[in-house]
Amino acid sequence: MRRLSLGRRVRQTCFTEQAFTNRSYRLLGAHNMSSITTHSSLKSISTENAPQAIGPYSQAIVSPPFVFVSGCLGFDAKTSTVAANGLEGQVHQALQNLKGIVEASGSQVGKIVKTTVFVKNLNDFGTINLIYEEFFGEHKPARSFVEVARLPRDALFEIEAIAIV
Template identity: 65%
Template sequence: MSSTVTTHSSLQAVSTEHAPAAIGPYTQAFKVGDLLFVSGSIPLDPKTGQIVPGGVEAQTEQALKNMKAIVEAAGSEVGRIAKTLVFIKNMDDFGTINVIYEKFFGNHKPARSAVEVARLPKDVLFEIECIASLKD
């Protein structure tokens, strides 16, 4: 059964080669009015499509870089991220992830939720999605 649903004209898709291409039937991000909704970013190298080696530290750093690339491709910036949702394979890694997250965001502290999950795409250890402002 095929769907006849099409993207509404109020939504503008965002895509960049500086972040991994979507690995399923979704879009990297959508602009909706003054807001940007970014899909979950996982730690894939955008050039190779492979999971970065190096454990949770390297995976967290890469996923954050991928999210940043999408946010910037949409014309926003990290300092305009209002909300993040972090998915963690093992909550025992939360302290390590938090250090990397805090360094990445600096003095900016978006609202955040963090949840431990049983499994993530491609069995990665970390995933992050966000909502950012597009307003100047």
């Protein structure tokens, strides 16, 4: 019975921003700090042109010849507040954040080979496609488009990418 209660508690904290607190780490059994360091062949990317990571991960990792960009949300890099104008504002801002990270890695938007888009509502597919097409122009990277139950900070849109450096 106690084990079930702990499992329920862990499940509840995993889906909130509290999953990044020490308390949640202890619940997940990760209270001992790892001695793992980033391999010298990899380069962690951090730029002020996109919001800082909200957890224990990098904005991107360069592993030549690729850069793997973490999910970008529609938050202003300077204030970390959600973009104005609802879904459209979030999509525009997330794409600008993606561009900032890709360029900080030494790459460019035209070298993105794959994106994954996460949305709160698949009914927004048409609206997002218009903004996405405007952003990428003639460049058409491979893409996955997935509806999810919830995104960090209750965002409506998130995009991650892989590009050539």
